[in-house]
Amino acid sequence: MADRRSLQAFHPFARLSRLLDRNRPGGAGDPILLSIGEPKNQPPGFVAEEIAAQAASWSRYPLPRGTDGYREACTDWLNRRYALPEGLLSPARSVLPLPGSREGLFFSLLAAAQDHQGAEPPVVLMPNPFYHVYAGAAVAVGAEPVLVPCTAENGFLPDYAALDRDILDRAIFCFLCSPANPHGAAADLEQLGNLIALARRHDFIVAFDECYAEIYDDQPPAGALQAAALSGSGEDALDRVLVFHSLSKRSSAPGLRCGFVAGPAKLIDGIDMALRVGGAGVPHPVLAAGTRLWREESHVEANRAYYRENFALAEHLLGNRFGFRKPDGGFFLWLDVGDGEAAALKLWREAGVRVVPGAYMSEADANGHNPGQRYIRVALVYDAATTEEGLRRIVQVLASDSETPPPASVMAAATGD
Numbered sequence: 001m002a003d004r005r006s007l008q009a010f011h012p013f014a015r016l017s018r019l020l021d022r023n024r025p026g027g028a029g030d031p032i033l034l035s036i037g038e039p040k041n042q043p044p045g046f047v048a049e050e051i052a053a054q055a056a057s058w059s060r061y062p063l064p065r066g067t068d069g070y071r072e073a074c075t076d077w078l079n080r081r082y083a084l085p086e087g088l089l090s091p092a093r094s095v096l097p098l099p100g101s102r103e104g105l106f107f108s109l110l111a112a113a114q115d116h117q118g119a120e121p122p123v124v125l126m127p128n129p130f131y132h133v134y135a136g137a138a139v140a141v142g143a144e145p146v147l148v149p150c151t152a153e154n155g156f157l158p159d160y161a162a163l164d165r166d167i168l169d170r171a172i173f174c175f176l177c178s179p180a181n182p183h184g185a186a187a188d189l190e191q192l193g194n195l196i197a198l199a200r201r202h203d204f205i206v207a208f209d210e211c212y213a214e215i216y217d218d219q220p221p222a223g224a225l226q227a228a229a230l231s232g233s234g235e236d237a238l239d240r241v242l243v244f245h246s247l248s249k250r251s252s253a254p255g256l257r258c259g260f261v262a263g264p265a266k267l268i269d270g271i272d273m274a275l276r277v278g279g280a281g282v283p284h285p286v287l288a289a290g291t292r293l294w295r296e297e298s299h300v301e302a303n304r305a306y307y308r309e310n311f312a313l314a315e316h317l318l319g320n321r322f323g324f325r326k327p328d329g330g331f332f333l334w335l336d337v338g339d340g341e342a343a344a345l346k347l348w349r350e351a352g353v354r355v356v357p358g359a360y361m362s363e364a365d366a367n368g369h370n371p372g373q374r375y376i377r378v379a380l381v382y383d384a385a386t387t388e389e390g391l392r393r394i395v396q397v398l399a400s401d402s403e404t405p406p407p408a409s410v411m412a413a414a415t416g417d
Contacts, residue, residue, distance in 0.1 A: 025352035054285035062281030066097035111270035156185035183334035184327020192227035212330035
C-alpha cells in the first residue's frame with residue numbers, strides 16, 4: 001500500500017463507478033442498487049418532530065461536547081445494552097457526540113498521531129478487507145498501514161497478535177469493526193479482551209467500530225466496553241479503548257449524522273480538540289432527535305425484524321451457493337463468486353444489479369493475494385420484495401458460471417483500461 005497515497009485510492013465506490021458507469025444496466029425491470037449500505041426503511045416520525053421543535057437553535061453553532069442530555073442518553077444506552085458496571089462511564093468525561101462514526105474514526109487517528117515521537121513512520125493496524133476510512137486516515141497522518149487478512153479460515157477476524165513484535169511496538173492505532181463490514185463477523189468477549197490486552201502491552205489505541213452492533217438475528221454481539229470492564233475498574237478499565245456508535249444503522253438515520261465515541265477522558269479530550277480544529281459538532285436540533293432515539297428501543301427491534309426477514313429470504317434463495325452464511329451482525333452478504341469484479345460487471349450488464357467487488361474493499365499482500373478478490377458484498381437494505389427480486393437476479397446470472405470471469409478484453413472495455 002506504500003505507493004497508494006491518494007485518499008481516493010481506497011474509496012470502493014469511486015472504483016465501482018469506473019467499472020460500471022460506462023455500461024448500461026441490463027435485465028428487465030429497474031436497477032437494484034445493493035452496493036451501498038444505506039438503510040431504506042425510515043427512522044421514527046418523532047425525529048422530524050424533535051428537529052422542528054428545536055428549529056430556533058439552527059442559528060447557533062453546535063456545542064463541541066454536545067448537551068448534557070445527549071451524553072447522558074448515550075451513557076444510559078451503553079449501560080443498558082452492555083450491562084456495564086456503575087461508574088465505568090462518566091457522561092461528562094467519557095462520551096463525545098459525533099456527526100456519525102466515520103468522522104470520529106478519522107479524527108481519532110488524527111488526534112493519536114499528534115503524540116508520535118519515533119523516527120520511523122507510525123504503524124496503523126487494520127483488517128483486510130477494511131472500511132475505507134481506516135486506510136484514508138492512516139494515509140492522511142503519514143502512517144504505515146498494516147493490513148491483516150480476514151478470511152474464512154480465521155473466521156473473518158484479524159489476528160493482530162500474530163504480527164511481528166517490532167510492528168506491534170511501532171503501532172499507535174488499531175481498527176476493529178465488530179460486527180464487521182463487509183462480512184459480518186463479530187468478535188466474542190475473549191477476543192475483544194485479548195486485543196485490549198495486546199494494545200496495552202504494546203502501547204497503541206484500539207478503535208472499536210461498533211456501528212452495526214444493533215443489527216443481529218438472535219444473539220446481540222459482545223461489545224468492547226464489556227471486555228474492558230472485565231479488565232479493571234473506573235478509568236483504568238478504559239485504557240487504550242475507544243468505542244464508536246452511530247444512529248445511521250441502528251435507527252435507519254444515516255442522514256441525521258449523529259453518533260458518539262466513548263473512552264478514557266484523555267483520549268476523548270484529544271478527539272474533541274481535533275474536531276474543534278478541523279471538524280464540526282452535532283447541531284442542537286440533531287442532538288435533540290438523537291437523545292430521544294438512544295432512549296427508544298421499539299424502532300430498533302422493528303429494524304431487526306426487517307433485516308431478519310431479508311436474511312431468511314437470502315437463506316432460502318441462495319441455499320449453499322456462493323459460500324452463503326448468515327452474518328453475526330450487520331446487513332451485508334459476503335458471497336464467494338470466484339471473481340468479484342467480473343461478477344459485479346456481469347450482474348450490472350445482464351441484470352441491473354449493483355454490488356461491490358470484494359477486491360475494492362481489500363488490498364493485495366506482498367504475494368499479490370487479495371483476500372476479497374473472490375467475493376462480492378451485497379447490502380440487504382431494501383424491503384423484502386425488492387430484496388427477493390435482487391437475490392433472484394443474482395442467482396439467475398451467477399449460479400451457473402460464478403467461477404468463469406468474462407474475457408480480459410471485456411473487462412478492459414468496461415473499465416477503459
